[in-house]
Amino acid sequence: MAKLSAVVLAAGMGTRMKSALVKVMHPLAGAPMIAWPVAAAFEAGVDAAVLVVGHQQEKVRGYFAQGEKEVSFAVQAEQLGTGHAVRCAMPHLSAGTDTVLILCGDTPLLTAATLGAMVKVHEASGATLTVMTARFANPFGYGRVLKGDDGSVTAIVEEKDASDEERRIQEVNAGVYCVDRAFLAEAVEKLDANNAQAEYYLTDVIKQAVGQGRKCLSYTVADPAEISGVNDRVQLAESARILRGRINRELMVSGVTMIDPAAVYIDRGVTIGRDTVIHPGVTITGQTVIGEGCEIGQGAVISASRIGDGSVIKAGSVIEEGHLHEEVQIGPMAHLRPGCELMAKVKIGNFVETKKIVMGKGSKASHLTYLGDATIGTGVNIGCGTITCNYDGVKKHHTTIEDDVFVGSDVQLVAPVKVGRNSLIAAGTTVTIDVPPDSLAISRTPQVNKEGWKLRKGKG
Structure with missing residues (x-):
């Protein structure tokens, strides 16, 4: 099996939390928020992880300093978008990495089962890039997934850049990707910031892959709640409720x-x-x-x-x-x-x-x-x-x-x-x-x- 490394995006401050503490370090059911997706990635088969840090990076580094898993850090001093964050991470990937699993540090509900299933589909398909998607009746705020007649992914358009027709699409980007490392290393260097946010979008690497005739696929998550990000205290509390529900269910199944x-x-x-x-x-x-x-x-x-x-x-x-x-x-x-x-x-x-x-x-x-x-x-x-x-x-x-x-x-x-x-x-x-x-x-x-x-x- 090709060596699998994860890149976890965790550089932002998270201003909507209205907190002096960086978002990904807010406690959530016994661990900082970022600990949940990192743990899920390793359980899904990741060999090593690169955490892209920025605001209060010392707090993130301090938490993982005593960990047994292979975790390294890349600094995104200026937050210029997801594509820029991955670009910062590329030099820190473990030698021998063939496939990169990219996910966000503020999605604590993602499970190892879902990530592992996505990785298996990606590896079996021979695709250059697989993006996790979800379907919502009201997908406001999410990037829309554009597909060709054969069902392959042709592009992802962010909400602010989407046309009225594109905004009616209900399949959205979950922000999780499996990507061929060699392609990714070249693609992130070619990104530009010609968009409404003036940021380097990671989603634009799909356009590059399609332009090169490469296969890009989607993996639709069974439970859309898994991709929910945490941006404020209300969402933090809801995520804690769901995580504790999982913990309690597992304990009851084991005889408690x-x-x-x-x-x-x-x-x-x-x-x-x-x-x-x-x-x-x-x-x-x-x-x-x-x-x-x-x-x-x-x-x-x-x-x-x-x-x-x-x-x-x-x-x-x-x-x-x-x-x-x-x-x-x-x-x-x-x-x-x-x-x-x-x-x-x-x-x-x-x-x-x-x-x-x-x-x-x-x-x-x-x-x-x-x-x-x-x-x-x-x-x-x-x-x-x-x-x-x-x-x-x-x-x-x-x-x-x-x-x-x-x-x-x-x-x-x-x-x-x-x-x-x-x-x-x-x-x-x-x-x-x-x-x-x-x-x-x-x-x-x-x-x-x-x-x-x-x-x-x-x-x-």
């Missing part, structure tokens, strides 16, 4: 239950095991991995976390960058801040906040507690209202609670402090020094009862 898929927001890159149940209003982002047989309650928010099999995340809980082992229970209304690792069968109850803790198997903090910068052993009970006082105004300090400790209600642990195994901390105690193993720690102001005081003071 969603009570109301339209009300579940799961980003690209999330993995969820079979027989897990997702309730409405849930948001799951980052490279989160959720095991089998879990239950994620209504309104839970989970980001960049690992959740073991059989765990239950109750309604309204938030988990950030956490690692939960098997059969952990969280919430309702709990908040796990980054850096928490909870071993099997741990319970974090309602209105408990944790940050950067390790909690041993079977330990629990059932309600109204803050645990930060702490190592907690197995079988530990943390009473209601317990606080680890970990910050002295300058530095964070660590608390260690060993196995089988019982911490009563309303306890303050002033770090750095260590509680030895099998100890009991009485309710209301402020712990400021280490507690030896097997001990009772109690620190209270003596209670004084003044009998008759209320009668002497009177009702006032």
